[in-house]
Amino acid sequence: MTLSRRLAAEFAGTAMLLAIVVGSGIMGERLASGNDAIALLGNTIATGAGLIVLIQMFGPVSGAHFNPAVTLVFLAKREMPPRAAMPYIAVQFAGAILGVWLAHAMFAEPVLQLSHKARDGLAQGLAEGIATFGLIGTILGVRRARPDFVPVAVGLYITAAYWFTASTSFANPAVTVARSLSDTFAGIAPASVPVFVAGQLAGTVAALGFFGWLLKEEPPS
Template identity: 65%
Template sequence: MRMSAAAPDGPLQRIRYERRLAAEALGTALLLAIVVGSGIMGERLAGGNVAIALLVNAIATGAGLVVLIESLGPISGAHLNPAVTLVAWLRRDIDGRAAIAYAAAQTAGAIAGTITAHLMFARPPIEFSATHRDGPAMALSEFVATFGLIGTILGVSRARPGFVSIAVGFYIVAAYWFTASTAFANPAVTVARCLTATFSGIAPASAPAFIAAQIAGALAGWTLFTWLYREARPA
């Protein structure tokens, strides 16, 4: 998620392409193992208290994001999210070919991470979720969650580049609680969470609206925050 570090001719361009894709796939796989695995563990230990299960899920996800961004950012930029990659392409930090490859690697990694979480808890590798998350409120929640995520990345990377990973982790923990959808804010995560019939799952029929709202939120975030942080031109 350090998009500013991925500028053409920047340090990421000197890292071999396959290593960058591997980092995106691995990072997103670990992210989904954290999301799904902590959801399963939280639900098992919460004794039916959904609030505690959500709190466990949110804290684990936010903490995991900080570690993943710090460790993989120097290799690929640690987008771990096709919506973030879309904004990086719009900013011309990466080219179109790399953006498509990043998104594919992220999605494949996310699916692998969900399967890994299932296997760790002795569940079938793939279980289609029956948890419907439908309606305008859910779509608006995903729009807001993704809009805020992009704003966090663009704003903090400009003001305090070394603080991006912590800011993103904090934002996601908060967004788990202030959005009705629990802030997926990531198309690859949404696809992968269709494949788990656990606490963090989403029914496949609900996914298209989530993904459309996430893309719209990313575009709106890029538009507004690019304008907001634009340097004033000399008179």
């Protein structure tokens, strides 16, 4: 595939992912009558299911990263050149923001917003580090053992991580920045973004080191 087609796939896929995340959050909150657990459950199911489909849809074209952390891992592993990785990251951020705006438009919300939902504290950053560590590990481990199962594995992992992490597992810098532009159920206050992104990058580095060592193929002795 040409780089332009790969970038188009990353842009469209990331936009659709954020439309799912934010749109299902709005729908869940409206239908749950104040029950945050029910709203989160609806948000979780839609996100996990959507990820499986989007990775299947766009994976053959771009690899379906939809996440700067994932792109940085493949850059570090030298499976992707910088001339492709940097544009990937740029379109992921742009697509994520567009997806948030589309979700707002679908639900007749103001398109331009800023979140007021604070998600502060070191515990939140730790949660994002763990969430991202697990996501990268899922991709690297399952990709080696059962590449065809990666879409399902990623969708299931994120579904679980919504509930076992204190942060509800953003695990994605582009998603984090885009969700700061939504004052809805899925939003995050802009002031909370740095600790989330720091946790995500720390989790990415830790996963790259640990799983790089764990899955390294040793020459026969």
